[in-house]
Amino acid sequence: MMSLRRDLVGNEVAGGSVAPQNRSRGRLHRRPLGGPRWVGWAFVLPGLIGLAVFIVIPQVASLVLGFSESTLLGGIEFTGTQNFVRLLRDPQFLNSVLVTAIFVLVYVPANIAISMAMALWLKTRIAGRNWLRVIFLIPALSPMVANAAVFRLLFQKDGAINQLLTGIGLGPVPWLSDGNWALAVVIGVSLWQSFGYNMIVLGAGIDSISPDVIAASRIDGAGRLRRFFAITLPLVSPALFFTTVLTVIGAWQTFAQAYVITGGGPGNSTMTIMLYLYQTAFTNDQLGYASAIATVLFVIIAIFTLFQLWGQRKWVHYD
Amino acid sequence: MTDHSLRTSGTSWRRRLRPVGFAANTTVAWVFALVFSFPLIWTFFTALKPANEVFGARISFIGSRVLWSNFADAWTEVDFGRLLTNSLVIAAISTVLTLIVATLTAFAFARLKFPGRSAVFLLFVITLTLPSEVAVVPLFLGFDQARLADTWIALILPGLFGAFGAFLLRQFMLQIPAELEEAARIDGASTWRILISVIVPLVRPALSVLAIFAFLGSWNSFLWPLIILNSSDLWTIPIGIAGFTTQTGTQWQLLMAACVMTIAPVVVVVAVAQRQLVAAIGAGAFGGR
Numbered sequence: 001m002m003s004l005r006r007d008l009v010g011n012e013v014a015g016g017s018v019a020p021q022n023r024s025r026g027r028l029h030r031r032p033l034g035g036p037r038w039v040g041w042a043f044v045l046p047g048l049i050g051l052a053v054f055i056v057i058p059q060v061a062s063l064v065l066g067f068s069e070s071t072l073l074g075g076i077e078f079t080g081t082q083n084f085v086r087l088l089r090d091p092q093f094l095n096s097v098l099v100t101a102i103f104v105l106v107y108v109p110a111n112i113a114i115s116m117a118m119a120l121w122l123k124t125r126i127a128g129r130n131w132l133r134v135i136f137l138i139p140a141l142s143p144m145v146a147n148a149a150v151f152r153l154l155f156q157k158d159g160a161i162n163q164l165l166t167g168i169g170l171g172p173v174p175w176l177s178d179g180n181w182a183l184a185v186v187i188g189v190s191l192w193q194s195f196g197y198n199m200i201v202l203g204a205g206i207d208s209i210s211p212d213v214i215a216a217s218r219i220d221g222a223g224r225l226r227r228f229f230a231i232t233l234p235l236v237s238p239a240l241f242f243t244t245v246l247t248v249i250g251a252w253q254t255f256a257q258a259y260v261i262t263g264g265g266p267g268n269s270t271m272t273i274m275l276y277l278y279q280t281a282f283t284n285d286q287l288g289y290a291s292a293i294a295t296v297l298f299v300i301i302a303i304f305t306l307f308q309l310w311g312q313r314k315w316v317h318y319d
Numbered sequence: 320m321t322d323h324s325l326r327t328s329g330t331s332w333r334r335r336l337r338p339v340g341f342a343a344n345t346t347v348a349w350v351f352a353l354v355f356s357f358p359l360i361w362t363f364f365t366a367l368k369p370a371n372e373v374f375g376a377r378i379s380f381i382g383s384r385v386l387w388s389n390f391a392d393a394w395t396e397v398d399f400g401r402l403l404t405n406s407l408v409i410a411a412i413s414t415v416l417t418l419i420v421a422t423l424t425a426f427a428f429a430r431l432k433f434p435g436r437s438a439v440f441l442l443f444v445i446t447l448t449l450p451s452e453v454a455v456v457p458l459f460l461g462f463d464q465a466r467l468a469d470t471w472i473a474l475i476l477p478g479l480f481g482a483f484g485a486f487l488l489r490q491f492m493l494q495i496p497a498e499l500e501e502a503a504r505i506d507g508a509s510t511w512r513i514l515i516s517v518i519v520p521l522v523r524p525a526l527s528v529l530a531i532f533a534f535l536g537s538w539n540s541f542l543w544p545l546i547i548l549n550s551s552d553l554w555t556i557p558i559g560i561a562g563f564t565t566q567t568g569t570q571w572q573l574l575m576a577a578c579v580m581t582i583a584p585v586v587v588v589v590a591v592a593q594r595q596l597v598a599a600i601g602a603g604a605f606g607g608r
Binding site (some may be wrong): 130144145149305 | 340341344346348349352356361365368373378420421423426431433434435436442448449450454455457459479480481482485490514527535538541545557560563571574575579582589599601602
């Protein structure tokens with residue numbers, strides 16, 4: 001946890017941990033500035049209460065509700081592990097886990113690879129580099145729903161993509177009527193939308209590498225590839241780790257793209273866990289069962305996050 | 320010096336080719352950017368087409384007529400005016416409240432010492448890794464119990480307390496020298512006074528970046544509004560657009576006009592504030608995507 005904290009919170013990754021800062025600021029805090037010691041609590045309380053009520057408690061409540069049968073009007077009735085037993089035999093749910101897992105396994109590595117490649121490319125000499133950066137960033141900061149609507153149009157049977165493909169003799173592709181292609185479109189729009197954001201995070205990581213280090217390796221005769229793997233990659237690894245952790249968390253919760261472009265179809269080929277959760281809770285009014293789905297999703301995300309936290313010691317270099 | 324002359328003789332051809340490489344690299348990059356932007360360009364041109372020319376056997380950007388009236392039609396057909404007003408008001412309220420909460424929290428973490436500060440700080444850090452969207456069901460139930468479902472209060476409240484904003488401001492506040500604060504203290508300023516008159520003016524750049532992110536966060540948000548809002552007169556733009564697409568017989572040219580009007584403000588904001596946004600994102604201030 002310690003190193004993630006440093007990473008997430010420290011502006012510069014190194015030296016962002018809490019304790020040393022307190023020590024170096026000793027002079028400021030020797031005499032409490034705000035009068036009585038509880039004054040700090042008064043300032044932190046609005047944020048803390050909000051965080052507890054709207055973020056922490058719902059997470060805990062979701063875990064509890066998973067063990068209940070709940071409807072909007074029928075109230076809450078606890079049923080033990082019944083929901084989870086049912087989940088194990090629910091083909092729709094198992095399918096949604098598979099679909100989301102495929103999404104994560106394709107989307108995350110592709111996202112990181114493209115972001116990294118683009119970040120490196122934009123470090124080379126290009127006229128109008130800053131404007132390119134803006135162009136790639138725009139989809140990441142615009143509404144996913146609008147982006148998804150645009151892609152839904154592009155990939156219609158007689159939409160622009162098929163018009164282009166037919167023009168060069170590659171025939172129309174059944175983008176949204178074939179399950180595999182539909183999932184590919186959902187992954188595609190996600191990549192198109194998101195890589196610009198991670199590109200900037202990784203670009204900042206690359207910028208923070210001292211030019212002396214690069215120059216030294218060049219003098220030592222390291223080639224481009226060697227330099228990337230021996231110098232750039234280790235030195236960017238904190239930013240890479242940070243990006244990967246948060247991209248994985250986001251990817252497991254994919255919703256809007258599938259909702260707008262395919263509605264989960266055709267069949268259930270693009271039914272992500274969040275989409276299935278949404279339908280279970282708010283279309284079918286099975287709030288307890290939906291909470292059980294949320295619990296499983298929470299556990300999956302927790303496992304992936306903890307696994308990365310554990311694994312980072314092997315490849316993430318701080319300083 | 321000898322080293323240097325050796326290098327120049329070895330790479331002189333490379334140096335001579337440098338302008339060519341620069342031009343080629345630039346060209347490839349901009350062609351790629353153009354291909355990348357194709358979906359948005361296509362959206363714009365589709366928004367100007369007559370209804371029966373959205374699809375066709377061959378690709379063409381301009382239809383037989385250029386219908387700027389599609390934008391006006393989207394305004395009436397999708398009730399885009401109301402969606403736009405709703406989205407703007409909600410985003411404005413969310414932004415102001417987010418800034419207030421984040422400023423208070425960041426100030427406490429950066430400049431005040433109080434018992435339990437490290438523990439509270441750790442709690443804030445841990446919430447960064449919580450998958451927030453997983454918890455929508457109890458959130459919905461809670462607001463329903465409080466008879467606040469289908470209100471803007473329920474829509475706005477859960478989005479105000481993300482820890483990223485507080486951390487961004489804290490990072491800036493930590494850099495302010497203690498002397499400024501001490502001077503104000505000696506002049507008899509209260510803690511509150513110090514925050515308002517000393518700290519806030521100094522972190523104004525960070526506040527404006529946070530304001531942009533809070534605004535865009537609200538502007539883009541989809542899942543929670545979809546769940547909590549039932550009445551169409553309360554809907555935001557993303558809900559309107561999503562509802563529009565799921566109807567049979569979608570009027571694509573109007574939908575694309577709505578998308579243009581939704582994405583255009585984002586383009587303007589990002590273009591104007593690009594330097595600050597890139598710096599903040601690069602600092603990891605708002606997580607990943």
